[in-house]
Amino acid sequence: MLVLGIETSCDETGIALFDTERGLLSHALYSQVEMHSEYGGVVPELASRDHIRRVLPLIKQTLAAAKRDLQQINAIAYTQGPGLAGALLVGASIGAAMSFALKIPALGIHHLEGHLLSPLLSTPAPNFPFIALLVSGGHTQLMQVDAVGHYRLLGETVDDAAGEAFDKTAKLLELGYPGGAALSKLARRGRPGQFKLPRPMLNSGDLNFSFSGLKTAVLTLVSKQELTEQTRADIALAFQDAVVEVLTQKSLAALSQSGLTQLVVAGGVGANEQLRESLDYKAALKGAAVFYPELEFCTDNGAMIAFAGAMRLQAMPEKNWQPAGSFTVKARWGLEMLEKPEAN
Ligand code: KG4
Ligand code: ZN
Numbered sequence: 001m002l003v004l005g006i007e008t009s010c011d012e013t014g015i016a017l018f019d020t021e022r023g024l025l026s027h028a029l030y031s032q033v034e035m036h037s038e039y040g041g042v043v044p045e046l047a048s049r050d051h052i053r054r055v056l057p058l059i060k061q062t063l064a065a066a067k068r069d070l071q072q073i074n075a076i077a078y079t080q081g082p083g084l085a086g087a088l089l090v091g092a093s094i095g096a097a098m099s100f101a102l103k104i105p106a107l108g109i110h111h112l113e114g115h116l117l118s119p120l121l122s123t124p125a126p127n128f129p130f131i132a133l134l135v136s137g138g139h140t141q142l143m144q145v146d147a148v149g150h151y152r153l154l155g156e157t158v159d160d161a162a163g164e165a166f167d168k169t170a171k172l173l174e175l176g177y178p179g180g181a182a183l184s185k186l187a188r189r190g191r192p193g194q195f196k197l198p199r200p201m202l203n204s205g206d207l208n209f210s211f212s213g214l215k216t217a218v219l220t221l222v223s224k225q226e227l228t229e230q231t232r233a234d235i236a237l238a239f240q241d242a243v244v245e246v247l248t249q250k251s252l253a254a255l256s257q258s259g260l261t262q263l264v265v266a267g268g269v270g271a272n273e274q275l276r277e278s279l280d281y282k283a284a285l286k287g288a289a290v291f292y293p294e295l296e297f298c299t300d301n302g303a304m305i306a307f308a309g310a311m312r313l314q315a316m317p318e319k320n321w322q323p324a325g326s327f328t329v330k331a332r333w334g335l336e337m338l339e340k341p342e343a344n
Contacts, residue, residue: 001019001020001021001074001075001310001313001314002017002018002019002020002025002068002072002073002074002075003017003018003019003020003073003074003075003076003077003306003307003309003310003313004016004017004059004062004073004075004076004077004098004306005017005018005027005077005078005109005302005303005304005305005306005307005308005309006055006059006076006077006078006079006091006094006095006302006305007078007079007091007111007114007300007301007302007304007305008051008055008078008079008083008087008088008090008091009079009081009082009083009084009087009088009091009111009300010042010047010083010084010087010137010300011031011032011033011035011036011042011047011087011300012029012030012031012032012033012299012300012301013029013030013032013050013051013054013055013058014027014028014029014030014300014301014302014303014305015027015028015029015055015058015059015061015062015302016028016062016301016302016303016305016306016307017062017063017066017068017073017306018303018306018307018309018310020310020314023121024121024303024306024307025065025066025068026062026063026065026066027062027301027302027303027306028058028061028062028065028302029058029296029300029301029302030050030054030058032046032047032050033178035050036177037176037177040171040177041177042084044084044085044086044087045086047084047086047087048084048086048087048089048090051087051090051091052090055090055091055094056094059094062302070098070102071102073098073102073104074104074105075099075104075105075106075107075309075310075313075321076095076098076099076104076105076106076107076309077095077106077107077109077305077306077308077309077310077312078091078092078094078095078096078106078107078108078109078305079091079092079108079109079110079111079114079305080092080108080109080110080327080328080329080330080333081108081110081111081329081330081331081332081333082110082111082112082138082330082331082332082333083111083329083331084331085329085331088329088330088331089329092108092327092328092329093327095108095324095327096324096326096327099323099324100323100324100325102323103323104323105313105321105322105323105324106323106324106327107309107312107313108327108328108329108330109305109308109309109312110308110333110335110338111300111305112134112136112139112141112335113149113151113308113335113338114304114305114307114308115134115136115266115267115304116132116134116143116145116151116264116266116335117148117304117307117308117311118266118293118297118298118301118303118304118307119264119265119266119291119292119293120307120311121293121294121297121303121304121307122291122292122293122294122297124291125291126262126264126289126291127262128145128146128147129144129145129146129147129258129260130144130145130260130262130263130264130291131143131144131145131154131251131254131255131258131260131262131263131264132144132145132263132264132265132266133247133251133254133263133264133265133266133270133279134266134267135161135162135163135247135265135266135267135268135269135270135275136161136162136163136266136267136268136269137161137163137164137167137178137180137267137268138161138163138164139156139157139161139267140156140157140161140162140163140209140211140247141153141154141155141156141157141335142154142155142156142207142250142251142254143335144254144258144260145264147315148308148311148312148315148341149312149315149338149339149340149341149342150340151335151336151338152336153335153336154207154254154257154258155206155207155208155209155250155254156208156209157208157209157210157211158201158208158209158210159210159211159212160210160211160212160215161211162209162211162243162247162269163178163180163267163268163269164211165211165212165214165215165239165243166178166179166180166183166184166239166243166269167179167180168215169183169214169215169218169236169239170182170183172215172218172219172222173186173218173222173227173232173235173236174227174232180268180269180271180272181271183236183239183240184236184240184272184273184274186232186233186236187233187236187237187239187240187274188233189229189230189233190233190234190235190236190237190238190240191230191233191234191237192237192241194234194237194238195221195234195235195238196238197214197217197218197221197238197239197241197242198213198214198217198242199242199245199246200213200214200242200246201246202245202246202249207250207253207254207257209246209247209250211243214239214242214243218235218239221235221238222235240272240274241274243275244272244274244275244278245278247269247275247279248275248278248279248282251263251265251279251283252282252283252286252288255283255286255288256286260288261286261287261288261289262288262289262290262291263279263283263288263289263290263291264290264291264292265279265290265291265292265293266293266298267298268298268299268300270292270293270298271295271298271299276290276292311341312341313341315341315342316341316342317342
């Protein structure tokens with residue numbers, strides 16, 4: 001079965017073709033990051049307009065790269081939410097129109113389900129059940145994943161997401177937007193122990209997180225220092241140390257509490273090298289294994305949407321594989337509200 005995936009929830013247009021027998025055949029991504037960086041954040045209206053420009057050429061490119069044509073597609077998976085309403089509408093309307101014209105099923109996929117399942121695209125892949133640490137620009141959650149569509153929220157941020165904290169701190173350090181990757185690059189030149197920042201909620205006794213205080217602590221630090229290149233690097237490292245320590249300890253606590261031995265890391269912050277090193281090291285001490293999506297599938301992409309669509313379709317009764325009659329998008333949509341595929 002050949003599934004076309006369409007991701008347009010934020011500032012990346014991602015398209016992919018996933019074959020349930022052969023795996024990922026091809027994928028293409030267009031990032032609008034340069035266009036938005038001038039404004040210091042994503043401008044929703046510009047994002048929607050750019051998705052409109054990119055999505056059809058990218059679909060053509062993805063089909064050509066896989067040497068497939070439109071008629072060979074068996075189903076469409078598009079990101080239905082959460083995200084920017086206008087941006088989501090582009091993918092949803094094209095997905096639904098193609099489904100209607102080609103008389104094939106269309107599935108609206110939850111963006112975070114895409115991230116949660118993306119490590120299954122790599123080898124070795126984890127087996128269900130596993131713990132997932134979802135760390136993106138909009139979310140920081142620990143989930144127990146028992147099967148496709150069976151997710152239990154164990155803990156989440158009470159304020160800023162980890163990626164958001166990276167981005168805001170990067171801005172304070174004059175690193176542009178989104179600054180997570182730039183901050184972690186700068187941190188490599190930081191001197192350990194020059195500054196010590198708080199570890200918010202490290203000992204809260206639950207699996208929740210809080211990152212907004214950390215950003216404020218950085219703000220205070222920045223206002224007191226002369227921002228030389230070295231100081232910026234030292235602050236970047238101190239910030240990263242704090243985030244990484246909290247994420248690592250809570251993830252390990254989730255493993256201990258659940259008795260599970262596999263941890264999956266998903267979302268953009270999962271690309272962070274220091275986080276990876278720390279999780280690998282601490283998990284190995286406990287006999288647990290950590291799984292990461294390929295770097296290109298850590299941030300937003302079409303492959304995770306095509307893959308999640310394929311997994312859901314396979315779990316659904318075939319009589320329910322219907323072409324789209326209409327479509328909706330869900331700008332706000334909790335993962336815990338997600339329907340189980342066998343209920344569709
Ligand atoms: O998953 P994602 O592409 O978008 C959302 O759905 O939010 O994640 C983007 C986030 C941004 O906040 C970005 O700064 C952060 O991931 N990020 C990083 C790194 N690469 C991307 N944060 C820390 N270290 C990195 N290497
Ligand atoms: Zn994302």
